[in-house]
Amino acid sequence: MPLRTTASYNALIAGYFRNHLPDAALGLFHRMPSRDLGSYNALIAGLSLRRHTLPDAAAALASIPLPPSVVSFTSLLRGYVRHGLLADAIRLFHQMPERNHVTYTVLLGGFLDAGRVNEARKLFDEMPDKDVVARTAMLSGYCQAGRITEARALFDEMPKRNVVSWTAMISGYAQNGKVILARKLFEVMPDRNEVSWTAMLVGYIQAGHVEDAEDLFNAMPDHPVAACNAMMVGFGQHGMVDAAKAMFERMCARDDGTWSAMIKVYEQNEFLMEALSTFREMLCRGIRPNYTSFISILTVCAALATADYGRELHAAMLRCSFDTDVFAVSALITMYIKCGNLDKAKRVFNMFEPKDVVMWNSMITGYAQHGLGEEALGIFDDLRLARMAPDGITYIGVLTACSYTGKVKEGREIFNSMGMNSSIRLGAAHYSCMVDLLGRAGLVDEALDLINNMPVEPDAIIWGALMGACRMHKNAEIAEVAAKKLLELEPGSAGPYVLLSHIYTSTGRWEDASDMRKFISSRNLNKSPGCSWIEYNKMVHLFTSGDVLSHPEHAIILNMLEELDGLLMESGYSADGSFVLHDVDEEQKAQSLRYHSERQAVAYGLLKVPAGMPIRVMKNLRVCGDCHSAIKLITKITSREIILRDANRFHHFKDGLCSCRDYW
DNA sequence: CACCACCAAC
Structure with missing residues (x-):
């Protein structure tokens, strides 16, 4: 039997941790004949991978029988950063006896992940020797914050650039809607790798240019899984489910992202049963669902309101420790709401900290959809007490809640307060909520007034809301105005005609009603199947x-x-x-x-x-x-x-x- | 330690 070196044990320990086998790693660590600093560092790095073993990692660092190195400290620092414990990371950083450029770059990444770009820049400036990695990290931090000019300045200042820095800059342009500039850089970059090609491809997809994306995809020297996944998503966004499915079936090397992309494509295009069966097939093949596939499948569950299956998913999420992710938990809350289980949704909501605005919105919108105006307004108050800034969607939720429960006074106050809040842009959706609110309450004239005086062009949804109010309150005169506008905007749809004939019927205009019926049946208008x-x-x-x-x-x-x-x-x-x-x-x-x-x-x-x-x-x-x-x-x-x-x-x-x- | 994919509310 060949003699194993300590180094090979260390590598094996790291491998076990990477492959989600912490028990095997720990067992080996305790069994190995002798341990060097590398063994302890592998242990600290491994224990830093999961949030709940972070304290063990810290304890391991404190109890190393040898003097710890920069690497030992940096492994724990990386763990804190990975799990968003920035305060702990900063504390550790200052306690460290020495730091190298990796240490700085890890903490830099922590600031950037938290969106604290200015603090990142401060740390970057304090860094004694800035290597290309740190510069690239800072550059892509600016890009993610949309500060593309500063990113470009940093890029131009760089003494040395490698393919990663070029790719970061291209990706930055692409993600900020500057796909032409991205392409220009892509053309002149000295050498490209598959990540560069994929970054460019994603740029086209996010800009909605599927055809350019397809051309680029066909021109690529090889097709990495990430590019195929992105292409699938691009197809899905344009309703090209068959193309996405063909890509999925053609791919020989699929990763978890491929499966979640396919599920997402089905979900987005309302192929809900296909999404469910794809998720099940993934599980059958023994592929661990990642949190993105959980998000997609929870969205499917929400749409189908399959409450029992949703509860199973929640349990599975807890087992995989995905319940610490804001996105996944938001999807979970929405699933419970759409399945009609508000108590459970509220409990999940209450437990999660720190909440982001989307999570608050999910809850407010949920109460609104259930017709629970008081509860929706209560959550809105809590949001303001928590000093969370509402966004445009928050107001859609609150106004909808007021509208469904006849809270005209509260709705008006909130609507007016929105005008004062300069960070909220009043959109057509807010006006349609308000028109709906006034209209339902019988204030049809006031609703029409609002439409005539609104600064943005009224859309079909707004006229539809007015039309609905006219039917409810039997106002044939304004209904005709609204119907005319609706037919200009959506000539093919049956809705306005049907509503109009219904209003004629209920106001006793039998002849007009009968004409309308004949008109509807004589033409093949869009009717959605119920x-x-x-x-x-x-x-x-x-x-x-x-x-x-x-x-x-x-x-x-x-x-x-x-x-x-x-x-x-x-x-x-x-x-x-x-x-x-x-x-x-x-x-x-x-x-x-x-x-x-x-x-x-x-x-x-x-x-x-x-x-x-x-x-x-x-x-x-x-x-x-x-x-x-x-x-x-x-x-x-x-x-x-x-x-x-x-x-x-x-x-x-x-x-x-x-x-x-x-x-x- | 940096660059690409899969991600919630209307």
Whole structure:
């Protein structure tokens, strides 16, 4: 048996740590015949990889029987930086007996990751001998902060540049929307590696130039996995799912990023089932999901509202220690919200520190979607107490909450306060929230006034909000104004015609209504198909409007639907026929109200979901008004609780009432 | 120790 050197043991220890086998590494460390400083350094570096073993790394450093070297200290410093413990890193840096250029560069990276660019620059200036690595780190720090002029100045000042510095500068231009400048540098750089090619490729993809990206991809000497992954994402962003899938299938060397890119492509293009099955296939092949694939799959879960699967994912995330990442936890919160589990969402939210603005927004928007105005405003107050700066999306959430709960006074105050806050740019989305708020509250004239005086061009969403308000408050005159504008902006869509005919009907203008109906049926207008689904027994059961027969258990579903009809009739319910018309845009070929997809899903839920458990139904479009009334009554007759998530919001039905208070 | 990919809210 060959004699093993201490150095080879040390290398093996480092390898075990890198491959997520800390126990094997520790075992070997304790078993090895003799240890040198390199062994202790490997141990410290390994224990610094995971956040929860950082204290062990610090203890190991303190207990080395030999005098520690710069490398020993720097390994722990790297651990602190990696896990965002910048205060500890700074403290350690100052305690260190000596520092080399690596030490400086590690801490520099810490400042840059935290966005503390000016402090990074201060440290950089204090650095005795600045090597090309430190310069490049500083340069890319400026680029990430969007300070491209300073980055370029640093680049021009550099005494020596290597391919990494060139690539950093190219990437900086590319990420800051200067793809032409990036290309110019790319053309003149002395030598390129595959990272340079990939950086340029990503520049094109982020600028939305898929064709240029494809040309560059074809010109590349070889195709690194990162470039293929980026290309897939680029295809996905342009709806080219087939191209992305072809790339995925052609690739022989896939990494975890490839899998998460494929899942992301499916998720983004609403191929939700494909996203789920791809994630499952990845697990089957024994590939550890990285946190990005968790994020994508949580987003899929949120869209499908598969609560049980979502809970499983949460458990898996905890096992992988991904619950420390803001992005992943935000996705988790949104998943719980969209699955209707607000308590759990709030608990996850409360536990996570430090929260970023997106996380606050997730929570505020979540409450708004559930029609919980008080709670949304409460979180908004907490946000301000925490001295967190709200952004434009925060206000969309808060205004939506006010709108859904009729808080006109609060909404007006908040809207006006936005104008004072110079860091918030008032966009069309904010105006549409406000138009919606005023319109729902019956202040249709004021809403029209607001539109006429707004500084940005009103879009289809704004006119649509006004139109909806007109229908709610039976204002045919303003509805016609809004419809005309809507038809200019979106000539192919059926929505405005349908709304208009509905308003004519409800205001007694029968002839106009009839003309409108004829017009709608004579033209082939865009109608999106309505569908609803329900998660049962780890499966998603999908129902489409007017088509009961495609479900394998259609016989019992039909029975249930008929039974429900009988019960509804007995309690004096009569179908509101006016919604048949309204539903032309919502339900493709709606033949009968009771075949609406949400009604089928509710029937299936009543059959399958155990008594005492709420029935959770999802719908891709806005809930039909007649179904809304029927479901209210169903909860009273059957003493069941039904939670329906439609395209806009949640409806919690219980004891014959809905949480939206019929205001939606 | 620096350059490329996979990443949350509307």
